[in-house]
Amino acid sequence: MTDIAVIGGGPAGLMAAERLAQAGCRVSIYDRMPSLGRKLLMAGRGGLNLTHSEPFDIFLTRYSTPAPQLEAALRAFPPEALRTWAAGLGEETFAGSSGRVFPKSFKASPLLRALLRRLEALGVRVHTRHAWTGFSENGVVFATPQGEREVRADAVVLALGGASWPRLGADGGWTKILTAKGVPVTPLAPSNCGVRIDWSETFRSRFSGTPLKRIAVEAFALEVAGELVVTDYGLEGGALYALTPVLRDALSTGETGLAIDLRPDLDEAGIVQRLSHPRRGATLTNFLRKALKLSPIQTGLLRESGGRELPTDPAALARLIKHVQLKVTGLQGLERAISTAGGIPFAAVTDDFELQSLPGVFVAGEMLDWEAPTGGYLLQASFATGIAAAAGVLARSGAGG
Numbered sequence: 276m277t278d279i280a281v282i283g284g285g286p287a288g289l290m291a292a293e294r295l296a297q298a299g300c301r302v303s304i305y306d307r308m309p310s311l312g313r314k315l316l317m318a319g320r321g322g323l324n325l326t327h328s329e330p331f332d333i334f335l336t337r338y339s340t341p342a343p344q345l346e347a348a349l350r351a352f353p354p355e356a357l358r359t360w361a362a363g364l365g366e367e368t369f370a371g372s373s374g375r376v377f378p379k380s381f382k383a384s385p386l387l388r389a390l391l392r393r394l395e396a397l398g399v400r401v402h403t404r405h406a407w408t409g410f411s412e413n414g415v416v417f418a419t420p421q422g423e424r425e426v427r428a429d430a431v432v433l434a435l436g437g438a439s440w441p442r443l444g445a446d447g448g449w450t451k452i453l454t455a456k457g458v459p460v461t462p463l464a465p466s467n468c469g470v471r472i473d474w475s476e477t478f479r480s481r482f483s484g485t486p487l488k489r490i491a492v493e494a495f496a497l498e499v500a501g502e503l504v505v506t507d508y509g510l511e512g513g514a515l516y517a518l519t520p521v522l523r524d525a526l527s528t529g530e531t532g533l534a535i536d537l538r539p540d541l542d543e544a545g546i547v548q549r550l551s552h553p554r555r556g557a558t559l560t561n562f563l564r565k566a567l568k569l570s571p572i573q574t575g576l577l578r579e580s581g582g583r584e585l586p587t588d589p590a591a592l593a594r595l596i597k598h599v600q601l602k603v604t605g606l607q608g609l610e611r612a613i614s615t616a617g618g619i620p621f622a623a624v625t626d627d628f629e630l631q632s633l634p635g636v637f638v639a640g641e642m643l644d645w646e647a648p649t650g651g652y653l654l655q656a657s658f659a660t661g662i663a664a665a666a667g668v669l670a671r672s673g674a675g676g
């Protein structure tokens with residue numbers, strides 16, 4: 276029987292372990308944390324967005340890395356297959372009005388519990404508090420509370436994640452181990468993260484924590500509709516996350532900017548028409564609330580961008596409402612980013628997800644260099660590459676058994 280060490284017990288590693296155990300391999304999962312799937316559980320906090328139901332050819336375009344291996348993995352395990360798999364674990368899914376797919380329970384914990392039960396029934400052994408520190412002649416080495424432990428393995432699946440939310444386990448420490456072995460690694464960087472904006476003290480103290488609803492954000496000719504939340508340090512929110520790649524590129528050479536459209540449902544002419552009604556002594560805040568349903572935070576944003584004295588000319592004010600320009604001084608760090616850009620480039624990986632320079636070592640999940648917005652794309656690719664790495668192990672070893 277083939278002995279496989281799966282290192283990293285997140286979605287990618289757990290899926291790889293399931294497939295390998297089903298094929299008859301003897302599988303052990305190792306994770307540095309006291310329990311598995313911590314980031315998956317965190318992802319379930321605000322409603323677990325497992326995947327997306329849009330047409331598959333559009334779905335594929337959401338991934339910034341058009342690597343043939345990633346595409347092949349997604350084709351072999353597409354969103355429908357993930358939904359069927361989740362249903363097999365007792366978690367039926369549904370597609371919301373945006374096309375995003377969630378388990379009916381909205382949570383990650385029932386799915387994770389059912390998967391861990393299935394792995395146990397398949398004989399998969401789980402070793403927590405095992406931090407992978409490198410390779411030995413016949414296998415891999417871990418730091419454990421009892422000291423160093425060497426484990427023999429016929430093949431290794433590394434599914435160590437990126438480096439966002441490091442306190443959940445994936446801290447990117449693997450980059451040092453692999454680069455020392457000659458594996459190229461694109462530097463890890465935050466993705467799907469907030470931006471830093473130097474708010475005035477008045478705006479920050481009044482509006483930090485306040486949502487901005489039904490807006491659109493624009494940067495470098497990309498526009499995303501959705502919601503934002505004003506924070507002490509700047510902005511967070513889904514409408515912004517999809518813009519991380521372009522903002523990150525621009526920030527590599529200095530400050531950049533973004534524009535918020537406070538009324539994406541109206542064009543400038545429609546706004547001018549509403550602003551042309553007589554003001555009748557109302558304060559500007561009240562007038563904008565009545566004429567355009569702008570909330571105090573939205574009027575605050577206009578002042579933050581256009582200065583305390585806002586234009587009185589309706590055309591100029593309408594232009595500002597459609598393009599609230601804000602200076603972005605940086606991205607929020609990896610500590611709170613939803614995902615990680617960078618990682619092992621697909622050029623360093625075979626079609627079987629095996630490292631070119633380390634035969635017998637397979638890789639899966641967010642530690643590979645791909646990037647996608649929120650919307651279920653991250654989990655879908657993590658699960659799909661877990662399956663692809665397992666298939667690679669099986670192809671190499673002549674199918675477990």
Ligand SMILES: Cc1cc2nc3c(=O)[nH]c(=O)nc-3n(C[C@H](O)[C@H](O)[C@H](O)COP(=O)(O)OP(=O)(O)OC[C@H]3O[C@@H](n4cnc5c(N)ncnc54)[C@H](O)[C@@H]3O)c2cc1C
Pocket residue numbers: 282283284285286287288305306307308311312313314315317318319322323324325326405406407408434435436437439440443444445446447448449612613614639640641642650651652653654655657
């Ligand atoms: C707040 C939040 C919300 C999210 N929401 C969603 C969502 O709704 N939909 C979606 O698609 N995605 C979401 N994501 C992203 C998604 O959770 C990740 O893309 C996914 O978990 C990545 O899976 P992975 O298996 O590659 O890595 P991880 O889930 O990060 O798992 C890696 C594992 O490796 C272990 N590990 C790391 N280093 C070592 C080491 N040296 N030794 C041993 N073990 C190690 C870690 O402890 C961890 O258990 C969210 C992420 C966050 C932070």
